[in-house]
Amino acid sequence: MIWHITRRELYDNLNSLRFALTTMLLLALMLTNAIGHLREHPKRMQKYNDAVSESMTRMASHTDDSLYKLAQEGPGKLYKKPSSLYFCAAGGDPVLPDTIEGGSPFGYSEHLRGVWKLKYPDANINMKRVGPDVTKLDWAFVIGYVLSLIALLFTFDAISGERERGTLRLMFANSVPRHIVLIGKFLGALISVSIPFTLAVLINLLLISTSNAVHLNTEAWGRLGIIFLIALLYMCLFLALGLLVSARAQRSAVSLVILLLIWITVVVFMPSTLASIASEFSPPMSSEPFWKRRNQIQEELWQKYSRWVWSGKVDKETLTGKSEFFIQDAEAEERLNQERLTEKVAQVQHARAITRISPATLLQHLLESFAGTGFERHLQFVENTHRYARQFREFVADTDRSDPESLHIIGVREGMTKKKILPEAVPKFEDTLSLSKDFNTRATELLLLVLFVMVLLSGSYLAFVRVEV
Amino acid sequence: MLLTLIRRELLDNLMTFRFAAAVFITLLLVVANTVVLLKDYEQRLTAYNTATQESYQRLREEKTYSYYIGKLVAHRPPNPLSIFNLGLDKQVGNKINVYHGFVPTIWDAEKHRSDNPFLNLFTSIDIALVFQGILSLLALIFAYDALAGERERGTLRLVLTHPIRRGYILFAKYISAMLCLLVPLLISLLLSIVLLTTSTTIFLSTNDFLRLGGIVLTSLLYVSLFYLIGMWISAMTRRTSTALMLCMFVWGFLVLVYPNLILTAVEITPQPDTQASAYNQIKQMWEEFDRENKQLLRNDPVLGPLSRDGEGWGFYVEGGEYTFGMSEDKPSILLYFFQTGFYAGKIGAESEPQVPRLQNYYRFYNRETVNTVQRTWLVREPALEAIYIHPANLGRTLLKFSPAGLYDAATEAWAGTNLEDIQDFFNAVQRYRRAVLDYFDDEKIFESRQWFAADHGTADWDALPQFSFQRSGVDVNAKRALPDLFLLLMTNLILFTVIFLIFVRSEV
Numbered sequence A: 001m002i003w004h005i006t007r008r009e010l011y012d013n014l015n016s017l018r019f020a021l022t023t024m025l026l027l028a029l030m031l032t033n034a035i036g037h038l039r040e041h042p043k044r045m046q047k048y049n050d051a052v053s054e055s056m057t058r059m060a061s062h063t064d065d066s067l068y069k070l071a072q073e074g075p076g077k078l079y080k081k082p083s084s085l086y087f088c089a090a091g092g093d094p095v096l097p098d099t100i101e102g103g104s105p106f107g108y109s110e111h112l113r114g115v116w117k118l119k120y121p122d123a124n125i126n127m128k129r130v131g132p133d134v135t136k137l138d139w140a141f142v143i144g145y146v147l148s149l150i151a152l153l154f155t156f157d158a159i160s161g162e163r164e165r166g167t168l169r170l171m172f173a174n175s176v177p178r179h180i181v182l183i184g185k186f187l188g189a190l191i192s193v194s195i196p197f198t199l200a201v202l203i204n205l206l207l208i209s210t211s212n213a214v215h216l217n218t219e220a221w222g223r224l225g226i227i228f229l230i231a232l233l234y235m236c237l238f239l240a241l242g243l244l245v246s247a248r249a250q251r252s253a254v255s256l257v258i259l260l261l262i263w264i265t266v267v268v269f270m271p272s273t274l275a276s277i278a279s280e281f282s283p284p285m286s287s288e289p290f291w292k293r294r295n296q297i298q299e300e301l302w303q304k305y306s307r308w309v310w311s312g313k314v315d316k317e318t319l320t321g322k323s324e325f326f327i328q329d330a331e332a333e334e335r336l337n338q339e340r341l342t343e344k345v346a347q348v349q350h351a352r353a354i355t356r357i358s359p360a361t362l363l364q365h366l367l368e369s370f371a372g373t374g375f376e377r378h379l380q381f382v383e384n385t386h387r388y389a390r391q392f393r394e395f396v397a398d399t400d401r402s403d404p405e406s407l408h409i410i411g412v413r414e415g416m417t418k419k420k421i422l423p424e425a426v427p428k429f430e431d432t433l434s435l436s437k438d439f440n441t442r443a444t445e446l447l448l449l450v451l452f453v454m455v456l457l458s459g460s461y462l463a464f465v466r467v468e469v
Numbered sequence B: 001m002l003l004t005l006i007r008r009e010l011l012d013n014l015m016t017f018r019f020a021a022a023v024f025i026t027l028l029l030v031v032a033n034t035v036v037l038l039k040d041y042e043q044r045l046t047a048y049n050t051a052t053q054e055s056y057q058r059l060r061e062e063k064t065y066s067y068y069i070g071k072l073v074a075h076r077p078p079n080p081l082s083i084f085n086l087g088l089d090k091q092v093g094n095k096i097n098v099y100h101g102f103v104p105t106i107w108d109a110e111k112h113r114s115d116n117p118f119l120n121l122f123t124s125i126d127i128a129l130v131f132q133g134i135l136s137l138l139a140l141i142f143a144y145d146a147l148a149g150e151r152e153r154g155t156l157r158l159v160l161t162h163p164i165r166r167g168y169i170l171f172a173k174y175i176s177a178m179l180c181l182l183v184p185l186l187i188s189l190l191l192s193i194v195l196l197t198t199s200t201t202i203f204l205s206t207n208d209f210l211r212l213g214g215i216v217l218t219s220l221l222y223v224s225l226f227y228l229i230g231m232w233i234s235a236m237t238r239r240t241s242t243a244l245m246l247c248m249f250v251w252g253f254l255v256l257v258y259p260n261l262i263l264t265a266v267e268i269t270p271q272p273d274t275q276a277s278a279y280n281q282i283k284q285m286w287e288e289f290d291r292e293n294k295q296l297l298r299n300d301p302v303l304g305p306l307s308r309d310g311e312g313w314g315f316y317v318e319g320g321e322y323t324f325g326m327s328e329d330k331p332s333i334l335l336y337f338f339q340t341g342f343y344a345g346k347i348g349a350e351s352e353p354q355v356p357r358l359q360n361y362y363r364f365y366n367r368e369t370v371n372t373v374q375r376t377w378l379v380r381e382p383a384l385e386a387i388y389i390h391p392a393n394l395g396r397t398l399l400k401f402s403p404a405g406l407y408d409a410a411t412e413a414w415a416g417t418n419l420e421d422i423q424d425f426f427n428a429v430q431r432y433r434r435a436v437l438d439y440f441d442d443e444k445i446f447e448s449r450q451w452f453a454a455d456h457g458t459a460d461w462d463a464l465p466q467f468s469f470q471r472s473g474v475d476v477n478a479k480r481a482l483p484d485l486f487l488l489l490m491t492n493l494i495l496f497t498v499i500f501l502i503f504v505r506s507e508v
Helices: A002-014 A015-067 A065-072 A139-155 A158-166 A167-173 A178-210 A218-248 A250-282 A289-310 A318-359 A361-370 A376-399 A435-441 A443-465 B002-014 B017-061 B117-121 B127-143 B148-153 B153-160 B166-198 B206-236 B240-265 B273-298 B350-397 B403-415 B419-441 B473-506
Strands: A076-079 A099-103 A107-109 A118-121 B074-077 B095-097 B322-332 B333-342
Touching: A002 A015, A002 A178, A015 A076, A015 A139, A015 A178, A015 B240, A065 B095, A076 A139, A076 B017, A099 B273, A107 B127, A118 A318, A118 A376, A118 B403, A139 A178, A139 A218, A139 A250, A139 A361, A139 B074, A139 B240, A158 A167, A158 A218, A158 A250, A167 A178, A178 A218, A178 A443, A218 A250, A218 A361, A218 A435, A218 A443, A250 A318, A250 B017, A250 B117, A250 B127, A250 B153, A250 B240, A289 A318, A318 A376, A318 B117, A361 A376, A361 A435, A435 A443, B002 B166, B017 B074, B017 B127, B017 B322, B074 B419, B127 B166, B127 B206, B148 B153, B148 B206, B153 B166, B166 B206, B166 B473, B206 B240, B206 B403, B206 B473, B240 B350, B240 B403, B240 B419, B273 B333, B273 B350, B333 B350, B350 B403, B350 B419, B403 B473, B419 B473
Parallel strands: none
Antiparallel strands: A076 A099, A099 A118, B074 B095, B322 B333
16 A cells, blocks of 8 residues: 555656656766766876875985984874765865974974874865865765755645645545554655656766766765665655645645744754854963973973073983983973864864754764765774874884884984885885774764654654544 | 836836745845845854954963964954955955964965854855846846837837937836835845844944945846846847747846856966965075074074084073974965074073073074065965955956846945955954064064063063054045946946937937
């Protein structure tokens, strides 16, 4: 019986104007998305590769010099690898920095330089751009805005329309359980929206995968599969919402108005307005105390070590003093930088957590994570650089330790090995992503989305069961 | 008769649930966003005030003239009307150095410090955007069954049996719907203005209220355009459900999809070649100047041997404390310059004979710098225009094919947050730089002893011309908004005529 109703709904929809319009709209959007990605992605990769190779060349010149130079200058700039799934969700990538500086030793004087530390550049909007401000046309936009609107347009009259035409009474006259009718309607709408959407997605992926410009590996396909499933889930949410309101409203026009107002609030305004309001509640931060603490720590270190730092002697005690000073100073600054970053991140996380009551934000977060872009990805990148920094320091220490002639004092030229090091031996920074990890961090949001769907579905069931014809 | 019709339509529209719901949502969103934007504006204003104070003090700490870069700064105040349309007000830099080594442009500007730049992840929604989304939707919802609905219910036939001109019916429907749509528009604007007046930091002048009037006018034309689109669809279709579906897709396309689609589809980034060639040209000019400068130093009997390695990095002068080099090299914005100088607290008696020579040298060096900047500017200005301004304007023009784009552009112009108004500020900074250079010229500061030494009197910063910037007047705003307004009006008229023709000739 379900299939009977589903089939009837499906036939109804397939012949309708909205189906034709939906197909056209989704196809146009997805085609543009693919073309835009194919045009931009090679440029992005080129930029990334150039930057990485430049960074490598710099590091190679340090390794040619000595291990000391390497320990002092550090690995140089570390770059965030652009995701090949950028077309799914651009996320906040234009706003987020794509590099972390692992270098820039502090110059105490012309001849005295400390050792490297990690430095986090601030997120910044591109001030050079004076063009109009528009949302990036990615899958997140197509699914989040357009598909949700379409889902509502397919369901707003599902029940109220039948009531208006009087066919609902007819249907109830048959001995069909109401929930069967509801499920049939739901499935019918789901399939009829899925058809154009799947078609558009397939054409989009066909274009992208056949081109040489973008290479998608197995993991990327797995991620795409998950994204597709999330999109279906999100669509279900709006279909259920449409059915719920449709069952409650007496007329389909009223039902549509309510749905549209809900849609515009939840999808368009909530994500940004709520986030802005939420971030107001977090305590404002200022950089003054940060700099004060930094100066204080530096002052203390100076007092403790100054007698060695300015000394020209090369005995072991002086060298150790110098080395300790450099390392502790760099460590202190790195720690402060990190604390400040954590503070900023916490504020953003807080705001992001609150906006999760809007399904559109949930979708955005999920898509960003699985596409490997956006804020969570940025945090992953930061974590990767931390791991690499440890690895790099260990490498320097180990290499030094392997030379028995060295004094094993890191950070001063006289205290470190003079042996040549091969550039290949230095660990390379790898900006990796793991699907299982993304899945684990996003589990809450995924569950929340499922929960929304369940609540709305049962809501529409209850509403429908109590419908008076 | 017309009045009766209007009254009937008004009652029909006003007493509906959709109207109440729409008014409620509009108010809610406008109030929420006004609060957010107001807070944001206050923060930007505080940042502006602190930065202005800071640079005022920092400039006065300098004793010599030559080291004034980064201390003589022009700050762009936030625009209070940015709450209504944010435009470029927040996006573009608001702090710009005034220096003789380069001509200040939008791209050289920096931003005031903000506590957490990561918050830029969350986009801001201004009131124009709320109106753009909601009022257009509301207009369509009012319009879709205006004709098709009456036709379906058969009431159209009834009305037409009366001796009324068909044009009157259309007109009555149009007027009453517009009156209804005015309600949420005016109430929400009023509410946001009330909210603004509770803040002590915002002061709206008479001119600002005139600008707001312009925004209301534009909003009206925009809403009317969407109402007419809806009516057109309604006149063309036989059934309300078809009309509704078409309306929704038209709305989705015009407001939601088109602006994002078109800018992704059409590639408007310029060729990188122009950038590279212009940059190289500029660099060459500076290098040529550098060669000339070094030549002069090398051949100078007095200064030559004194300058360090003949590089012109300041001079060895008894009492010289530090030397400095100011340079920028940013190929992406075609900015390239370098300046050198030094600071002497008190010039020793030994070096005293060289001082006139030094002053003479700096006269040459600074004058030539200004000339070189002028020469490079002739290359840089058109190149910047080609790289940044033209694509931006092309993008805006493309957006104007949708009423949403037109509305955005017109309200931006009224609020004074569009590109032209931002450029006004930077033009004012350029004029100010000119004024400072003229002052330096007139007072012979470039060749003065205070340029590098602080012993015979220090720099008198208070005598320097002061920077001031007035936002352009309402007339200028109006002039800038007029083309878009005119376009909106024309589309309105054309649509109305089309609907009239269709309706008159349609069979009931």
